[in-house]
Amino acid sequence: MAVIVQTVFIMSAIAGILALALTLANLYIANYGECKIVINNDKELVVDGGSTLLSTLNEMEIYLPSACGGKGTCGLCTCKILEGGGPVLPTETPFFTKEELEDNMRLSCQVKVKQDMQLGIPEDLLNAKKYEAVVEFIKDETNTIKLLRFKITDGQEIEFKAGQYVQLLAPPYPGNPESVYRAYSVASSAQEKDAIELIIGYVAEGLVTTYVHQHLSKGDEVSFNGPFGDFYLRDSDCEIIMVAIGTGIAPIRSILYQMKDQQIERKATFFFGARTQKDLVCADEMYEFEKTIPNFNFRPVLSREPEDSDWKGDRGRVTDSIQKYIEEGVEQEAYMCGSPVMIESAVGELKKKQIPEEKIYYDEFG
Amino acid sequence: MPDINPFVIFMASIFTNNMILANFLGMCSFIAVSKEIKTAWGLGQAVTFVLTGTSIINYLIYHYVLVPFNLEYLRFIVFIILIAAFVQLVEMIVERYLPTLYYSLGIFLPLITVNCAILGVSLFMIIRQYSLLQSAAFGIGSGIGWTLAIVALAGIRQKIKNAPVPKGLEGAGITLIITGLMALAFIGFSGIVSVQ
Numbered sequence: 001m002a003v004i005v006q007t008v009f010i011m012s013a014i015a016g017i018l019a020l021a022l023t024l025a026n027l028y029i030a031n032y033g034e035c036k037i038v039i040n041n042d043k044e045l046v047v048d049g050g051s052t053l054l055s056t057l058n059e060m061e062i063y064l065p066s067a068c069g070g071k072g073t074c075g076l077c078t079c080k081i082l083e084g085g086g087p088v089l090p091t092e093t094p095f096f097t098k099e100e101l102e103d104n105m106r107l108s109c110q111v112k113v114k115q116d117m118q119l120g121i122p123e124d125l126l127n128a129k130k131y132e133a134v135v136e137f138i139k140d141e142t143n144t145i146k147l148l149r150f151k152i153t154d155g156q157e158i159e160f161k162a163g164q165y166v167q168l169l170a171p172p173y174p175g176n177p178e179s180v181y182r183a184y185s186v187a188s189s190a191q192e193k194d195a196i197e198l199i200i201g202y203v204a205e206g207l208v209t210t211y212v213h214q215h216l217s218k219g220d221e222v223s224f225n226g227p228f229g230d231f232y233l234r235d236s237d238c239e240i241i242m243v244a245i246g247t248g249i250a251p252i253r254s255i256l257y258q259m260k261d262q263q264i265e266r267k268a269t270f271f272f273g274a275r276t277q278k279d280l281v282c283a284d285e286m287y288e289f290e291k292t293i294p295n296f297n298f299r300p301v302l303s304r305e306p307e308d309s310d311w312k313g314d315r316g317r318v319t320d321s322i323q324k325y326i327e328e329g330v331e332q333e334a335y336m337c338g339s340p341v342m343i344e345s346a347v348g349e350l351k352k353k354q355i356p357e358e359k360i361y362y363d364e365f366g
Numbered sequence: 367m368p369d370i371n372p373f374v375i376f377m378a379s380i381f382t383n384n385m386i387l388a389n390f391l392g393m394c395s396f397i398a399v400s401k402e403i404k405t406a407w408g409l410g411q412a413v414t415f416v417l418t419g420t421s422i423i424n425y426l427i428y429h430y431v432l433v434p435f436n437l438e439y440l441r442f443i444v445f446i447i448l449i450a451a452f453v454q455l456v457e458m459i460v461e462r463y464l465p466t467l468y469y470s471l472g473i474f475l476p477l478i479t480v481n482c483a484i485l486g487v488s489l490f491m492i493i494r495q496y497s498l499l500q501s502a503a504f505g506i507g508s509g510i511g512w513t514l515a516i517v518a519l520a521g522i523r524q525k526i527k528n529a530p531v532p533k534g535l536e537g538a539g540i541t542l543i544i545t546g547l548m549a550l551a552f553i554g555f556s557g558i559v560s561v562q
Contacts, residue, residue, distance in 0.1 A: 006435060007435075007437060007440070010431060010435060010437060011440065011443075011444075014427065014431070014444060014447070014448075015447060018447060018448065018451040021451065021455070022451055022454055022455065025454075025455050025458055026458070029455075029458045029459060029462055030458045030461070030462065032462075086465050087465060087466045088466075089465065089466060089469045090466070090469060090470060091469060112465070114462065114465075
């Protein structure tokens with residue numbers, strides 16, 4: 001009996017001493033204490049260290065864009081860490097050029113808060129907030145594209161520039177164990193402060209699009225954060241060229257609302273590429289805008305419309321329309337939204353028309 | 367207690383009785399973390415540190431706690447929890463002060479816990495009845511030997527990265543063959559000292 005008690009006692013003592021040592025280590029080595037984060041030499045936050053910068057900032061209600069949810073794969077949650085970021089990790093280097101690294105650009109989801117930090121975050125990102133909303137309606141625009149309207153329910157008002165985007169959160173659902181954020185341009189008028197509309201296409205195996213198309217219905221609660229992005233109408237007097245394909249119409253629609261609300265008289269042409277007449281998202285509204293915006297022209301162009309149909313408009317791709325309608329030698333700026341392939345070829349076409357690259361603004365989606 | 371100079375044990379455990387190349391202990395991380403010299407060197411340092419620390423602590427616990435109470439039969443569980451606690455400590459230190467190394471070692475840092483070279487050293491020193499000084503020399507030597515082997519392997523693997531290795535041998539296959547060749551080469555040291 002004594003032997004058993006003795007053995008148990010000795011084993012417990014050894015385990016206890018080790019537990020004590022590790023607990024002390026946990027308190028003094030793994031505990032980073034309170035850290036002070038200074039943003040843009042102005043805003044000061046005191047946070048508990050130890051977590052990633054992205055989630056720490058999220059807790060402090062600063063929402064950096066992130067499409068992958070902090071896994072280090074999307075490369076969107078960048079910010080400047082001027083002090084206290086520690087060495088650049090191998091998981092970050094693929095996302096930056098040498099110049100960006102020298103400029104202290106880092107991925108906030110990979111950097112842990114371990115000491116006082118100095119950050120540089122673009123001012124407009126600091127305006128991003130988190131909103132709770134419910135689905136007011138979902139409208140099928142085409143077979144694969146839905147228009148959704150979210151009514152903000154938490155009493156906040158959203159301030160954004162027409163053309164900016166928000167990040168919609170898809171909570172875990174059957175088939176997707178983790179919550180993920182994806183970016184969508186706001187398609188509604190910036191004057192509406194209590195609701196936003198998004199145009200979301202279905203992407204096979206897309207985590208958030210599957211959630212939107214298959215799991216979301218009227219009355220469901222959603223949450224999103226934003227606004228983000230530097231795609232918005234610049235203040236000038238020159239002509240406006242707008243180019244979009246598919247769901248790329250979303251930010252353009254918002255900009256058109258702005259032009260209507262402010263009765264902007266600049267000459268504007270919108271080239272919208274789709275496959276067939278059925279794929280012309282929001283076409284009725286666009287024709288309506290032609291009447292309500294002083295100098296606006298809507299020029300849809302179809303690539304797969306059957307030869308013998310009743311379609312009297314343009315056929316081909318948006319680049320064909322740019323070639324056909326854009327005049328050279330006029331001061332113009334271009335706003336484009338669509339796939340990287342479309343953007344690349346359209347930029348080439350616009351440059352041929354002597355439009356300087358710095359006057360071409362675009363919002364790419366992958 | 368064998369009458370061997372601790373320095374001889376130290377040299378022997380680096381060259382003639384190398385943990386990997388003579389005893390084939392600690393192979394998993396040896397194969398997995400030997401793609402780059404830098405990471406191999408980092409893991410080698412961590413293993414050396416853990417080996418040195420645990421061989422000394424385990425020696426003290428064994429001879430001053432377990433032996434007096436006739437509890438030698440508990441040595442496996444005691445050694446293992448000691449090693450586990452020690453690795454936990456090393457992990458905290460590396461995460462705090464060497465974040466780059468922490469990320470490149472990834473899961474292999476906590477896996478040092480079950481690196482058989484480490485438990486192997488603790489058990490060998492008991493079986494061979496080493497003294498404290500001999501055990502410490504044995505621990506440091508084995509760590510350095512392990513580091514030497516993994517860094518050498520990483521160097522070779524970096525050199526052959528672009529070599530036309532037959533398809534079926536790419537990755538682990540060629541690494542195991544290299545390890546075998548290295549073990550053969552290390553036999554060349556066996557005449558220097560012999561320790562058992």
